[in-house]
Amino acid sequence: MPDRKPRKDAARNRAAVFEAADTLFTRCRSPEEVTMADIAAAAGVGKGTLFRAFGDRTGLIRALYEARLEPIRNAVEEGPPPLGPATAPPVRVPALLDAVLCFKLDNRHLALALEQTGADSPYRTEHYERWHALLRDLLEQTPGRGGAGFADFTAHALLAATRADLVAYLAGEKGASREELREQLADFTASVLGTDAGDVTRRR
Structure with missing residues (x-):
């Protein structure tokens, strides 16, 4: 019977690394300050472990981002309205953008x-x-x-309203509240689509 301990150790190390990276990115002044050495030290693992598991800092960030994004991705792929695939596009588009904005607010750095x-x-x-x-x-x-x-360019324009640097600037330097940003994004999306903004911010 194969030894399962290495796999369990790898899973435990991965969870510790993600938790440590989450904490460091949340507390940092700038994401550029967070290094692989910082994450390894906070997770209690060797730096070589990080490079073997993720390749480099970019690989680690991508893996952590994907893990944190998984609930939204699952909701988009197979969930109920308003994010799920059965939802009509005029409703699903603003709901999707609202979900992305909330994710960026919660995982800003x-x-x-x-x-x-x-x-x-x-x-x-x-x-x-x-x-x-x-x-x-x-x-x-x-x-x-x-x-x-129209669809290709408009998709770029709508996503630009949820860029992390813009979200960080508006929420941080300009002091915009979460609800203000959500309402403004809903209004902007409705103006682009030519629809009623409705009550997107209350669906989440």
Whole structure:
């Protein structure tokens, strides 16, 4: 019977690393301050363990981001309304953007760190391409919103309103509250889609 201890140790180390990284990114002044050595020390593991498990700092950030994003991804892929696939596009688009905004607010420095790993462009990261493709497809299914060209550009424009650097600036330096940001995003999305903003901020 194979020895399961290494697998259990790896899972335990991964959980400790994610918890340590979460704490460090939450408390830091800038995500650039958080190094692999800092995370290893806080997690109680060797730095070599991090590099073997994640490859580099970018790999660790991506893995942590994906783990924290998993509940939203599951809701989008198979959940109930308003995020789930059975929801009509005019309702699903603002709900999806609201979920992304809330995630960025709750994971501000982690999101900033990830957006800074895409070859100096947040638009080259895997998670951005995934959200853009989903929004583009939904916009193409939205009545009266033009063709593929409109959908592609509009998906970029809507996602720009949820960029981590913008969210951090508005919530941090400008002191905008969570509800204010959600309401403003809902109004902006409704104006782009030509729909009623409704009550998106109360659906979550």
